[in-house]
Amino acid sequence: MQKISSNFHFLRNKGFFDLLSVNFLTQFLGFGSTLLVAKFVTPVELGDIKILQSYTALFVILAGFGFNAAVLKVCAEDRPDQEKLGILRLAVQRAGVATAITILLVIVLALSGVITSTLRLSLWLIVYACTIPLQVLTGIFIVFLQAQKKIKEMARSQAVVKIQSVVLIVISTWAWGFKGFIFATIAAYALGLWPFLRQIGVNFLHTPLEQKPARFMQYAFFSVLGNGIALLGQRGDILILDHFTVDRAAIGYYALATIFVTAASQVTGTVQSITTPYFSEHAQDETWFRRQLFLNQLRMALLGVAVAVGVYVLAWILVPLVYGPDYSPTLSFLAILLINYVIASSTSLVGVAIFSLGFVKYNSLSVMISTPISLITTFVFLTKFGIIGVAWAQVVLALVSLCINAIFVNIVLNKAFK
Structure with missing residues (x-):
């Protein structure tokens, strides 16, 4: 109980609950x-x-x-x-x-x-x-x-x-x-x-x-490269649907599912916002860095599962109640997209760790590898299975990114603390 109390006060002093509560408030309002x-x-x-x-x-x-x-x-x-x-x-x-x-x-x-x-x-x-x-x-x-x-x-x-x-x-x-x-x-x-x-x-x-x-411009360049390619991978499903789907209403159902996933992502974003400056501050402390990365990433993975379950239950109640049976495809899309969210949560702090150690090129390289795979998979799955295939393509991307990030974070840690 003392340890729990100590952790609670530590998080409160660092502003975690302020940011988390505001993120929940803003996401609730936005949602x-x-x-x-x-x-x-x-x-x-x-x-x-x-x-x-x-x-x-x-x-x-x-x-x-x-x-x-x-x-x-x-x-x-x-x-x-x-x-x-x-x-x-x-x-x-x-x-x-x-x-x-x-x-x-x-x-x-x-x-x-x-x-x-x-x-x-x-x-x-x-x-x-x-x-x-x-x-x-x-x-x-x-x-x-x-x-x-x-x-x-x-x-x-x-x-x-x-x-x-x-x-x-x-x-x-x-x-x-x-x-x-x-x-x-x-x-x-x-x-x-x-x-x-x-x-x-x-x-x-x-x-x-x-x-x-x-290295100011180096950080900026690799960031825009990595974030741009990563966002293309994340939003590629919508862009491909825009160009290759004639059922415009179905895009709306899919878009509504992504809104629920965005709500879930606020938890991940909050943790990343809190941890980034602290990882940067302790970038020279190998013992602290490795321990905190492992512990916080494990907690984030478990939290991701709980958040996904909660979001789906909420959507299961709201979608039929607010929009009626015509929007039932949204729940099918959401269930698959939340699998993607859980997998992504399992490596959500890896990019933060790599960035904090100054090896931003590895984050860029990661998305340069995964994004083409995502876009190709999304297009192929769309032609083979329809819009539901687009949702499954996002799960494939998450699995590919998980494997790449696991490899790159080990390389970066060994280089940083050799």
């Missing part, structure tokens, strides 16, 4: 708002929303160019506060250039018909792309607070952002449907910058940086 949004739009429009979000998420990775990961790694190290502010300024400036280039790329690709399956979606993608610079700035501000272990401040800011976003998006979608959702999302991201700017201030814009941190 509830998504359920309401799904009621205010048709299944086809729900699928279109998911497609727009998937394309935009890829462009956000490119626009941010990994500078959020570089800020997280470098600012988590022992540096003067003024130097950290200078690093933040450097990241924002360079991300601004990358974002401008990305916006132009979105416009060119959308108007040329290279991406999205219809002209209607291409035009809406250009409008929705207004969220890209706002998402990039928000991501950098969040990791800046996280790197300084200001978990409580970060959590409170996220709570404020989510509450105002939910209210704005739900009311707008109820009033104006699909169009209301798009424009309200843009406005919500814009308003969401204020809580973070209040925490950080704007003085960083005038803070000089005498010398760029060593």
Whole structure:
């Protein structure tokens, strides 16, 4: 009991419960708002929303160019506060250039018909792309607070952002449907910058940086490479469905299942947010690092099973009650996608450990191997088994990633502590 009490107080002091409770609150609000949004739009429009979000998420990775990961790694190290502010300024400036280039790329690709399956979606993608610079700035501000272990401040800011976003998006979608959702999302991201700017201030814009941190651009480059390819693997199912499935309503059912999985992923994301700066701080302590990686990864795997069961029970109650029998395919998709979630949870801290030790290229290499396998498997399974095959393809990806991560983490640990 003393050990349990000690662990409880340790986690509370580190801000775990603050961040976890806010993540649950924000995810609950986001989940509830998504359920309401799904009621205010048709299944086809729900699928279109998911497609727009998937394309935009890829462009956000490119626009941010990994500078959020570089800020997280470098600012988590022992540096003067003024130097950290200078690093933040450097990241924002360079991300601004990358974002401008990305916006132009979105416009060119959308108007040329290279991406999205219809002209209607291409035009809406250009409008929705207004969220890209706002998402990039928000991501950098969040990791800046996280790197300084200001978990409580970060959590409170996220709570404020989510509450105002939910209210704005739900009311707008109820009033104006699909169009209301798009424009309200843009406005919500814009308003969401204020809580973070209040925490950080704007003085960083005038803070000089005498010398760029060593390997700053290397961290950024490998991060954008790894995250971009990883996100392509994660969202590839939606993108393939957009181009190779004529049943647009079925995409909406599948998209609803992914929303439940996203809710489950908040637990994983919370643990990763908490552990990253601590793993970076103890990157020179082999005994501590190996022990904590093993213990926390084991706990995360067990927690992933419990969360998956809870989410499925919740969906089993809500889907028929809220949407009726027509949405029954959602439960079949969800059961398979939660298997993928459990497997992914079993290696969720491996990437954090590799990143914290500075071997970011191995994370990039991991997704460079697994993503092509995922995309090929998704396409083949779709043609052979239909949309249910797409869900099983995600399980294949999770198993491949598990094997790759197990190999790479051993290589990295041996290299780091040789």
